[in-house]
Amino acid sequence: MNNRRLFLEYLAQTSPFPLQIEIEKAQGCILYGAKGEEYIDLISGISVSNVGHCHPKVVKAVQDQAAKYMHLMVYGEIVQGPQVKLAEKIAQLLPPSLRNIYFVNSGSEAIEGALKLSKRYSSRSEIISFENAYHGSTTGALSIIGSEKFKNGFRPLAPMTRQIRFNNISDLQLITTATAAVFIEPIQGEAGVILPENNYLQLLRKKCNECGTLLVFDEVQSGFGRSGKMFAFEHYGVLPDILVCAKGMGGGMPIGAFISSKEIMSCLMESPILGHITTFGGHPVSCAASIACIEVIEEERLLEDIADKEQLFRKLLQHPKIIAVRGKGLLLAVEFATREFNFSVNHQCLQLGVFVDWFLFNDQSLRIAPPLTISASEIQSACEKILQAIKNAEVLAL
Ligand SMILES: Cc1ncc(COP(=O)(O)O)c(C=O)c1O
Structure with missing residues (x-):
């Protein structure tokens, strides 16, 4: 054949x-x-x-790391050079409140991690996201996408999720003190590239602050230079509590991450310990590729x-x-x-x-x-x- x-x-x-x-x-x-x-x-x-x-620098990083070691142990136990160096490199690109990083393998997985983290940290259950938002295809991510057509065949999905209208200021009143987190793509991708208008992200940030709700930016598609800045949120002067990335991060290799402060992230360490587990997350070859990818973005300006x-x-x-x-x-x-x-x-x-x-x-x-x-x-x-x-x-x- x-x-x-x-x-x-x-x-x-x-x-x-x-x-x-x-x-x-x-x-x-x-x-x-x-x-x-x-x-x-x-x-x-x-x-x-x-x-x-196949950028030569990324290819070389992959080849060199594959010859040193590949998988050693599940996430979070062994100190692996490519992982910690990548974490440091990404931390240097971000403000102090976003310098604690959990590596996974894909965008959907990073969203799953961010969903768990927001519920665990806030002790709340409701998640708000947006009409026409895309966050991935695993059950949790699917639950918060903004398309009934894609969700209907797979119900029941995660409860206590609702979608509001992007750029609609009056819908912000639906965010309340019961809302654990708002997940938003700062630039909506699969909706057909919709930009935030009229200080929408600032108003959303303000509402989340008032309600003690975490703000999660899904930059799986817009991150790593795609919008002209390393992260799209830099265009708008608004910081999330949790940042989610993947796709362009790995220079062609599979890797994703959810990123927050040490304070928020540390709740994954107790009740239960091992609050989030991955076998391959932060694979050393993907991390080496990701370091090379960021260096290419920087060195080639x-x-x-x-x-x-x-x-x-x-x-x-x-x-x-x-x-x-x-x-x-x-x-x-x-x-x-x-x-x-x-x-x-x-x-x-x-x-x-x-x-x-x-x-x-x-x-x-x-x-x-x-x-x-x-x-x-x-x-x-x-x-x-x-x-x-x-x-x-x-x-x-x-
Ligand atoms: C904004 C956004 N979030 C999450 C995802 C899911 O990423 P993945 O396909 O790596 O699971 C995508 C994929 O297209 C995406 O565009």
Whole structure:
């Protein structure tokens, strides 16, 4: 059987129409197909490959660490160089109230940890999150996402969760002294890249302070440079009590974290001890990759020209069929009138060699989230292809 047949036969399928593109190699912003095709990657494996695919520094860090040791022991017992050095490095990027780090393997797991931590620390049960929010697919994370469609098939989910409207100030009154935590993406990703408006995050912070409610920022998608700052919250001058990250953190390797103060985090140490357990969380190879990834962002000064790259996309992506280009930095949504037209543009983009996607809860918008290393000429070439794809989709729609 060829690989495509093996894929369909032996891999659990979750979609009736998987892309089924076979990739042999990936380097920088380019994916190389099995038949010699080339795709400009405009989605970074959904905001993961922020420093580009197979960055030599990340590859070397992975190879070196794999040759020293891989898994030694479950989380939290043995002092492992890559883990503690990564924790120190991340702590240096964050304010003093966010310098205690629990490493896990993914975004969903980090959300699970943050859910447990907020309930345990506050001794409260209610969790508030947002309509069209995405926080992951495990049962706890699923319970707080903002899509009934995705939740309905799996009920009953975690009790005492409710979703309020993003950017809606009057809904803030639903946060009360019974609320353990509010989970929010400071920039909503799967909703189609929705930015907070009118000091919304400041007002939310104020309300949480009044109610003694923990504020949790889910920066799984927006973190590690994607928005043009290391963390998106830096644009808004509001600090969370707990910060959740993953995706772009590992330079392509799986790793996530929930981060808080020592005071809040220490409640996982008692009643019961071992309040959160993971076998692989903070895997030394992933930690080594993550250190290299942060060093690449710093050494190559990747954050300095993200705003220019955003502007270049905005300048080039002009077409009557484009209703809006939304977002910040290199987390952008290009909106069309219908999902059908967007799907057609997506399909045409793939034919022309640009890898794009849509959003889970906004399927009329095309996702643009390339590696932060993308060059001006790659942006130029990708945008020309997107405009051509729009023209092709228009002809097909006639
Ligand atoms: C904002 C946000 N939170 C959490 C997750 C879940 O992360 P993972 O797929 O690594 O479990 C995602 C994944 O897309 C996400 O975008």
